[in-house]
Amino acid sequence: MNMTIVAGARPNFMKIAPIIETIKQKNTQGFNIKYRLVHTGQHYDKNLSATFFEELNIPFPDSNLEVKSGTQAQQTAAIMVGFERELQQHPCDLVMVVGDVTSTMACTIVAKKASIKVAHVEAGIRSGDMKMPEEINRIVTDSLTDYFFTTSTYANNNLKRLGVMENNIFFVGNVMIDTLLKNENRLKKPLIWKDLNLKKKHYLVMTLHRPNNVDEASQLKNLITQIATLGKDFSIIFPVHPRTKKLLQGLKLNFENLHYIEPLGYLEFNYLVKNAFGVLTDSGGITEETTVMNVPCITLRDSTERPETCELGTNVLVGNDTFKIEAAFEDLLSGNWKQSNIPQLWDGKAAERIVNHLVEIYKL
Incomplete structure (x- = not known):
């Protein structure tokens, strides 16, 4: 063959x-x-x-x-x-x-x-x-x-x-989970762990790249402002996607708890995810990994092609709806987030x- x-x-x-x-x-x-x-x-x-x-x-x-x-x-x-x-x-x-x-x-x-x-x-x-x-x-x-x-x-x-x-x-x-499980014991601290004095379960991770979140300045500004404000008691680690970086440069969104960093390698990024208090993302792949690692995941999308991460996993869809985002943060901060069941196979x-x-x- x-x-x-x-x-x-x-x-x-x-x-x-x-x-x-x-x-x-x-x-x-x-x-x-x-x-x-x-x-x-x-x-x-x-x-x-x-x-x-x-x-x-x-x-x-x-x-x-x-x-x-x-x-x-x-x-x-x-x-x-x-x-x-x-x-x-x-x-x-x-x-x-x-x-x-x-x-x-x-x-x-x-x-x-x-x-x-x-x-x-x-x-x-x-x-x-x-x-x-x-x-x-x-x-x-x-x-x-x-x-x-x-x-x-x-x-x-x-x-x-x-x-x-x-x-x-x-x-x-899920072959993506094959790779995650094979490398889970090899995950490594990124340099920013020490630089930002991070501690397990005391920070949030955020990623954004979908056009409806990052291509319009006022939408991106409102979204980041709300998240930084609701998560004021946590460091928020934001590896910035190239398409997001261009727009961010003109917005000058400076919050004390929000840390913009360069994209990380696989082992370093997933170390951050595994040890985070929660994740905010519009990536489908990350919702799969948070489900397997049992990390709360607030997904900034209105729909998902991976419904099992919502039905069984740790994922909740909020889109960019301010009320849904606030409600998700309330559940996260109160410790009421659902536990993950790993999808079949x-x-x-x-x-x-x-x-x-x-x-x-x-x-x-």
Whole structure:
């Protein structure tokens, strides 16, 4: 079997890492699974350095299409042109895509037009919010996918409603949690821990990057002002996303308890999350990690493609509604936050299940 695995952004590599590790283990057992790792370059990230790959034992890509930034249409077109060339030069039996970034959708289209089967890891998740580019990517990808590897029964049911045959749906769990559990004992204090005199469960972590939170100055100003005021008794650690940084520079929001820092590496950031009193975020991936680490999570979005983090986990949706944010803070500060139940199959073995299914499908 010859497979091409696609990554388009930093989180994709963290999802792919356990899959490739499992493939290597299978090959030592006598199986013959060849893979080629392709980075589209959709997100140029200075943190995608040698340190990042070594830190998490992630293999370096065999190819980088170096697409970099651009509008949605420009990126999609550039990825498709580059990936078509990649498949022509390196034919394969299967293309594996992960998550819901533009690369996921674009490479799926190219593969199917080349009559190559597609496996989608994290298939079937839906937010119901068509204003999110990721939601469009999910819908298009799943309309073309052959093999659907899912993280939850919610995703299974979404696919079944679309008419996907049950024998093409494989409920495997969450590969992002594979990476978290493997590295949980390796998490390390960032330098700012000492610099800011942080103590376990005595600070909050905040991340913001969604357009409806960070692209409009007054909205961002109101949101940060409310959070800094409600959390006045806590240090608030805010690793600033590049798209957020530009707008923040003109707002001059200076609160004594609010600390702007550069984005952190995986091991340092998750150390902060694990030991935080609570997390405020608009990231779907972080809501998964806080659920597994049983850390209260206030999600600054109106919808989520990961409802299990709300139904079972520690996540509560508040959007940017001032009343909901205030109510969530009241629950957090009073100690009334719900405890997490870990979603089914979020046990660190998702990659093993994925590769085992591929072995069965291709009769290796």
